[in-house]
Amino acid sequence: MRPTIRRGGFGRWTVHEPDGTATNFRTHAQAIHHSDEIARTITITLPPYRPQRKVEEVIVTSTEYGGTFYGPREIEQIDITPSSVKTIALALLATAHHQERNQK
16 A cells, blocks of 8 residues: 655645554655655565575676576576565575674
């Protein structure tokens, strides 16, 4: 469900969010910006962090059919099918989150 924008009283703009909250803005541009952020925001549950091995550099090449990941020496190559992109992205995000938490 997308947020809606309505012109409110006193020249203000109101963004009505899917959860029922409403936020007022002075300009239409601010309301559009907020509405766009809300429309692109999703809530995810990260999978458990499972370390496999340390990769120092990964180069990602994406295509409309999937993507190719190259290891640090460009010897290892993994072709990713579109059906597995979300699973791999969540695993990478879980790894990044784990590393951020452990650096503090």
